[in-house]
Amino acid sequence: MSLSLCAIVKNEAANLSQCLQSVQGVVDQMVILDTGSTDDTVAIAQSFGAEVQHFSWNHSFADARNQAMKYVTGDWVLVLDADEALNPLIIPALKKAIEQPQAIVINLIRQEIGAAQSPYSLVSRLFRRHPEVYFSRPYHAMVDDSVAALLQREPQWQVINLPEVAILHYGYEPGTIASRDKLQKARQTMEGFLANHPTDPYVCAKLGALYGQMGNGDQELALLLRGLQNAQDNPAVLYELHYHLGIAYSRLNSRLQNPSLAESHYRAALQQPILDRLKLGAHNNLGSLLLAQGKLQEAKICFETVICFDPQIAIAHFNLGMTSKAMGQFLEAIEHYQQAIQLQPNYAEAYQNLGVVWLKLGRVGESLAAFRQAIDLHQQHNPSEADRLRRGLQDMGFSI
Incomplete structure (x- = not known):
């Protein structure tokens, strides 16, 4: 052939x-x-x-x-x-x-x-x-x-x-999307298609997710729900709709006071009969919800599932570090924070939480070194967080 x-x-x-x-x-x-x-x-x-x-x-x-x-x-x-x-x-x-x-x-x-x-x-x-x-x-x-x-x-x-x-x-590497002004062009093109196909579940999923990315939460939720009503039996599209609805409801939790909505959509996404490798986003996000609710063992299983399929995902190691820290498994937490940093050397939050765990273990030198690295990285992109962390350490008697 x-x-x-x-x-x-x-x-x-x-x-x-x-x-x-x-x-x-x-x-x-x-x-x-x-x-x-x-x-x-x-x-x-x-x-x-x-x-x-x-x-x-x-x-x-x-x-x-x-x-x-x-x-x-x-x-x-x-x-x-x-x-x-x-x-x-x-x-x-x-x-x-x-x-x-x-x-x-x-x-x-x-x-x-x-x-x-x-x-x-x-x-x-x-x-x-x-x-x-x-x-x-x-x-x-x-x-x-x-x-x-x-x-x-x-x-x-x-x-x-x-x-x-x-x-x-390679189109999702940092800076690539923004440099090409893809978001506005994508929005205009998909809105034109939606005008003639208002119930098409695929464009509802894609455009709804784009609205969320651009900060248009009300449009995001309305379009994703419309797509869900018309998705029928397409597992791939149903996964995307449920996954992005999970993200949308997670973002709206503080206003809606109903975190179970996000969890139910992530679980519905994971039930779709598609390749397991395609579900890692839902596993990771569900794990984050469970971690926030204190369901540590369930959260750990979610993050371990992600790493099982792809050990190169830095955020999964970071989340597993957070879970291990909450469970009092400090050495395991350190291992995962360090792995996240190895995969993503500018991971300020990983350095910051690594500093916390080292401090809990009484390893002040390692702790301060991690905090200094976190402050330097925060200073580049989030100066207010760098100042907050610096003041917190000074209040504890440490000079950074």
Whole structure:
């Protein structure tokens, strides 16, 4: 089976080489659709032997991806963005998957490098080239809608999930989203789609979560609840809706005085029959709620579940440190705080709580060293917290 890479780009000179290097020797064709680059993007693509086509951007990712598909010749299509790379460890499984005669889509796990606590998503980025498989939705462009319609007519096709990480996405690294002003553009595009599809549960989940990220809590809650009313039996969308409702209700707890709402939605999210790796955000957030309620053993199980699936998530180690500290397991708490710091060296809160535990153990020198590091880090991003911590230590008789 031949395989083609298909990507749309604009001013991606900083990222494109890494993307194309990751598929060299794996794909038989590289199709790059440029939407108006003014940097070296086109030259870089051509240096890898890619076929570069051009498209006038019309604010629809679906239109652009469908235009790129017109130049694809492979039996299968792999879709990547310039800030993504193919994980080399997945290549044998990927090649084996596309040999399955009934497969129409191979869903891939994408790891969001730099995401704090929900680092995995499932994306339909590998699919058979078929005249009735095409992209829809202007912002979160995907082939899922067309594939669902095709399966109604031709039920012999199968959608397969590869359980290991296939795509590494670097677009969530600190500063990347803000530098591209993605939030406002995403909001405008999704609101346009919602106007014509007011009950679509997928856009309700995505736009509702975006409203929450932008501080529009009332719009967030209303849209997520609307999506939940119309989600029916789509486990992936139901997970997102329940997960983001958990976040929304957690944020509103002080006003609503009903923390059980957040907990119930996180538990509903965890009940969805999707890959366990995709549920780490709900495990972590549920653990935080349980920790706040003093349900320490239950909270510990949640955080340990996260670390079991991905030991590189700093916030899970920090939360497990907080839980261990509350349980009086100080040496275990220190171990997890130190692990969080190793993974995230600028983790001020981890240094601060490490200082607390060292002090409880009477290790004043180690405690003050951790507090000094916490103050220095807080000073960079949260000076008021640095001042508060400094004054607290001075009140205890320590000079920082």
